Amino acid sequence: MSFRRSIAGLPLIMAGLLALPLSTQAGDPPQVAKGKGDACVEPTDVMRRDHMDFLMHQRDDTMRQGIRTKKYSLNECLECHVQPDESGEVARIDSPDHFCSTCHTYAAVKVDCFECHSDLPKSMNKAAYKHKLTGDDMHHAGIQHEDISKGMLDAIVAGGESK
Amino acid sequence: MTMQNTDQSRRKFLGTSAAAVAGVTIAPGVLLHTPAQARPVDQPATSAQRWGILIDTNQCDAGCNDCVTACQSENGWGSNETKSSPEQQAEWIRKVELKDPNTGYKQSLPVMCQHCETPPCVDVCPTGASMKRADGIVLVDKHICIGCRYCMMACPYKARSFIHETLTDQKTVAPRGKGTVESCTMCVHRVDDGGTPACVEACPGKNGKAMVFGDLNDPNSEISQRLKQYGGKQIRADLGLNPGVRYQGI
Numbered sequence: 314m315s316f317r318r319s320i321a322g323l324p325l326i327m328a329g330l331l332a333l334p335l336s337t338q339a340g341d342p343p344q345v346a347k348g349k350g351d352a353c354v355e356p357t358d359v360m361r362r363d364h365m366d367f368l369m370h371q372r373d374d375t376m377r378q379g380i381r382t383k384k385y386s387l388n389e390c391l392e393c394h395v396q397p398d399e400s401g402e403v404a405r406i407d408s409p410d411h412f413c414s415t416c417h418t419y420a421a422v423k424v425d426c427f428e429c430h431s432d433l434p435k436s437m438n439k440a441a442y443k444h445k446l447t448g449d450d451m452h453h454a455g456i457q458h459e460d461i462s463k464g465m466l467d468a469i470v471a472g473g474e475s476k
Numbered sequence: 477m478t479m480q481n482t483d484q485s486r487r488k489f490l491g492t493s494a495a496a497v498a499g500v501t502i503a504p505g506v507l508l509h510t511p512a513q514a515r516p517v518d519q520p521a522t523s524a525q526r527w528g529i530l531i532d533t534n535q536c537d538a539g540c541n542d543c544v545t546a547c548q549s550e551n552g553w554g555s556n557e558t559k560s561s562p563e564q565q566a567e568w569i570r571k572v573e574l575k576d577p578n579t580g581y582k583q584s585l586p587v588m589c590q591h592c593e594t595p596p597c598v599d600v601c602p603t604g605a606s607m608k609r610a611d612g613i614v615l616v617d618k619h620i621c622i623g624c625r626y627c628m629m630a631c632p633y634k635a636r637s638f639i640h641e642t643l644t645d646q647k648t649v650a651p652r653g654k655g656t657v658e659s660c661t662m663c664v665h666r667v668d669d670g671g672t673p674a675c676v677e678a679c680p681g682k683n684g685k686a687m688v689f690g691d692l693n694d695p696n697s698e699i700s701q702r703l704k705q706y707g708g709k710q711i712r713a714d715l716g717l718n719p720g721v722r723y724q725g726i
Contacts, residue, residue, distance in 0.1 A: 373619075379515075379609060379611070431647065434648075435649075438647060
């Protein structure tokens, strides 16, 4: 990732979006679940239009500089917007009911974020992940690396003192 | 060196000297450490810090894999790459055993990204994805990683892995995905929060921790104090990369 939305395509898609409530041909407009709390981090109409810019900006600030403000953090979006329904079920990203899929499915937008990012808020993330840290398949035990590391580390002893 | 005794006194020494130099003694035996101060969340990391890890191989138990399993459960690697072959599977940190063929003397130590000051992985990256943060932590910006793996070839420590398959159920704190390269992040999400990397936290050591995390730029930090007193070695120091991970006892 990632390509900026092309300026040329933007008015088209946005026009499509704005037309949603009126449109009869495009099918039912997506029912976006309301987030936790009273308000989003910006006015709702701003979020609808500009959420991708906030996220991309935050992404670079966090990744490259270690700035970890909460306002536009992807993890925080999920914290408010991904919640279990009455039956305790949580929609995952491949379902159109996941907050970040509702509109995207409708508007045929594909984002790759959740190929890496968890689609669940941190509070639910722990339970969803099954550990398998012990057992025979511990290929990480050091002994297998003896050959590689021997050569590499031989040089260590010859190496100099640190500063 | 007979390490058990040395290390006991070393700890005592460090305790008192740190208190005298920089610490604030709250109550007898309780020390307020300077390095645990978190940077405000809206402030960028700066070169005022240089994070490092010191590994004392004399304290590292050959049968212990706790640093590796702690890293796995923190960052979610090791069990969800089910289709990859063992050679392909991710490995952010590994235990290495060294044996002196003449004497049979064995040593065990963890090896991970050494967080070089002049990282070859950053030099070769065509997109700028392989990067060093101002505070010395070497990372892959996976958002712009194209998966070319030049960095893996450039790394003299074999510290990086490539993800060959679609992953699910990643950890919130450690997004990971197919087609990108990854390596030890020094638990950057914890460090930014004023915390300690998971491996260091989990290390039981033989007779005291084998791993110390801290700021190499702060002369009063435990890691700097230890390095000053007892020295430390860099793996492949001949390459002149000045890693942030240092070793004692090798």
